[in-house]
Amino acid sequence: MKHRYLPMTEEDQKEMLQTIGVKSIDDLFVDIPESVRFKGEYTIKPAKSESALLKELSQLANKNADTKQYTSFLGAGVYDHYIPTIVDHVISRSEFYTAYTPYQPEISQGELQAIFEFQTMICELTGMDVANSSMYDGGTALAEAAMLSAGQTRRKKILVSATVHPESRDVLKTYADGQYIEVVEIPYRDGITDLEKLQTETGPDVAGVIIQYPNFFGRIENLQAIEKIAHEQKAMLIVSSNPLSLGALTPPGKFGADIVVGDVQPFGIPQSFGGPHCGYFAVTNHLMRKLPGRLVGQTVDEDGKRGFVLTLQAREQHIRREKATSNICSNQALNALAASVAMTALGKKGVKEMAAQNIKKAYYAKRALQNAGIEVVFNGPSFNEFVIKLANPVKKVNEKLIKKGIIGGYDLGLTYPELEKHMLVAVTELRTKEEIDMFVKELGDGHE
Numbered sequence: 001m002k003h004r005y006l007p008m009t010e011e012d013q014k015e016m017l018q019t020i021g022v023k024s025i026d027d028l029f030v031d032i033p034e035s036v037r038f039k040g041e042y043t044i045k046p047a048k049s050e051s052a053l054l055k056e057l058s059q060l061a062n063k064n065a066d067t068k069q070y071t072s073f074l075g076a077g078v079y080d081h082y083i084p085t086i087v088d089h090v091i092s093r094s095e096f097y098t099a100y101t102p103y104q105p106e107i108s109q110g111e112l113q114a115i116f117e118f119q120t121m122i123c124e125l126t127g128m129d130v131a132n133s134s135m136y137d138g139g140t141a142l143a144e145a146a147m148l149s150a151g152q153t154r155r156k157k158i159l160v161s162a163t164v165h166p167e168s169r170d171v172l173k174t175y176a177d178g179q180y181i182e183v184v185e186i187p188y189r190d191g192i193t194d195l196e197k198l199q200t201e202t203g204p205d206v207a208g209v210i211i212q213y214p215n216f217f218g219r220i221e222n223l224q225a226i227e228k229i230a231h232e233q234k235a236m237l238i239v240s241s242n243p244l245s246l247g248a249l250t251p252p253g254k255f256g257a258d259i260v261v262g263d264v265q266p267f268g269i270p271q272s273f274g275g276p277h278c279g280y281f282a283v284t285n286h287l288m289r290k291l292p293g294r295l296v297g298q299t300v301d302e303d304g305k306r307g308f309v310l311t312l313q314a315r316e317q318h319i320r321r322e323k324a325t326s327n328i329c330s331n332q333a334l335n336a337l338a339a340s341v342a343m344t345a346l347g348k349k350g351v352k353e354m355a356a357q358n359i360k361k362a363y364y365a366k367r368a369l370q371n372a373g374i375e376v377v378f379n380g381p382s383f384n385e386f387v388i389k390l391a392n393p394v395k396k397v398n399e400k401l402i403k404k405g406i407i408g409g410y411d412l413g414l415t416y417p418e419l420e421k422h423m424l425v426a427v428t429e430l431r432t433k434e435e436i437d438m439f440v441k442e443l444g445d446g447h448e
Contacts, residue, residue, distance in 0.1 A: 004376065011435070046174060052110075065407060070288035070402070071405060073427065074407050074408065074410060074426060075410065076263055076410035076426070077216075077263070077333075079266055079428055080274075083269075084341070084432055087268040087341045090338075095111075096337055097334065101308065104350070105309045112309065114309070114337045116297075118131075118134065118337070121344075122327065126251050126257075127254045128260050128283060129282075132293045133295060134280060134293070135278075135281050135328065136265075136331075136334060137275060137279045140279060142168045142210065142240050143168075143172045144172045144292045146176065148283075148291075149258070154207075157184060157206045157207060158176060159198065160184070160185055163188045163191070163217060163219070163221070165216050166208055167214070168212075171315070172210070184201055187213075188355055190378055191217045191378025191380065192219045192221055192380070193226065195229065202229050206233055207236065213241045214241075217382075217387050218385030218426075220249065223239065223252060223255035236258040238259045238261070240261050241261075245265060247352045247354060248358075258287065259282070260282045262280055263278065264280055267343050267346075268338040268342025269339060270387065276332065278335035288432075289327060295312045296309070296310060296311065297312070359382075361387065361428070365386075368436060369440055372444035375389040377422065386424075387425070388425055389445075393413075398411070401443075409424050
């Protein structure tokens with residue numbers, strides 16, 4: 001019988017103990033006082049055979065409501081998108097799947113080139129000059145951007161719109177607390193940042209203004225007006241953006257953004273119960289040497305042959321700690337590769353078409369819901385998400401929807417108390433007309 005894992009035998013254990021010169025396992029813990037040693041039995045099930053264990057775990061997994069069996073209208077930062085088949089094929093290759101930090105370029109050219117291509121495509125999408133090799137996720141990328149702006153301007157206040165993802169705002173506050181940086185939230189009006197309040201709050205002590213585009217409610221922020229407000233006071237404009245939306249929207253770089261961050265989950269990365277995903281971080285040339293994480297550069301060897309290397313590393317492992325721009329020590333190279341493969345497979349036309357389908361299908365769903373008597377709030381331009389108001393609590397509505405094979409939208413009351421009974425609905429290119437019509441019908445029936 002083949003075993004995936006062969007545990008240590010009694011003979012192995014005896015040999016190891018003899019080698020290190022002890023008689024028993026207990027002898028390894030003599031330095032730990034008897035009074036603090038655990039003497040009982042752990043409350044876990046007894047061990048099972050591999051086949052029995054796999055059967056039990058499969059049964060438990062099948063209780064989950066996944067997007068293969070259910071129709072999902074849940075977004076809020078993690079989306080159900082088309083993933084080209086080739087993505088899994090490429091990232092499962094051992095040279096990528098088992099790759100570690102490419103410190104030795106002579107044996108890491110494939111990994112380095114893949115990261116370089118990722119950086120290049122992120123720059124094309126965002127309209128920025130330079131992008132790094134990826135970050136842990138969109139939330140940490142946003143917080144790192146805020147810290148960069150504070151360090152660059154030597155100011156201690158960050159303005160962040162309330163329409164930025166609630167979890168990203170929480171990560172930002174955690175980072176800022178350790179750096180003694182004040183975070184001020186700018187309220188929203190009709191689902192977009194209140195520009196009057198932003199104008200009032202933006203002063204000479206503000207390091208950066210953080211905006212999400214499209215924002216958490218799916219609305220499209222007025223970056224042109226916000227850029228003017230931020231730069232009038234020499235504050236940096238930081239934009240958190242869904243990269244797929246940039247296949248249709250004007251990129252933040254065209255509006256004069258200083259830093260653009262986000263999560264590339266929409267490109268080739270499964271939802272995976274919320275993570276892990278892959279953040280991106282792009283800046284203007286002026287900020288290149290302040291970029292956190294890693295950067296891959298293109299060069300030539302002594303024979304003039306093109307090659308790739310890690311360059312401009314400002315991490316604390318490589319330079320004096322006090323001069324490090326960040327303590328981010330890793331990236332998400334495998335997920336960045338998945339995003340690169342997905343973007344390559346789709347191509348420029350494919351990305352544009354995919355983005356356009358998100359806009360069109362969300363618009364169709366929005367109009368169908370309005371026709372069914374359900375109120376759509378925050379009317380105006382949006383990408384693939386919008387907000388509806390329900391007659392009943394969102395939790396109860398979602399409980400009914402799941403029985404019909406539908407994963408409902410996000411309950412905004414969880415993070416915006418003023419939006420109780422409001423649902424954030426996501427409609428991606430994968431949703432069919434039949435699925436949208438069924439969703440509308442079920443919501444309409446419950447609304448009456």
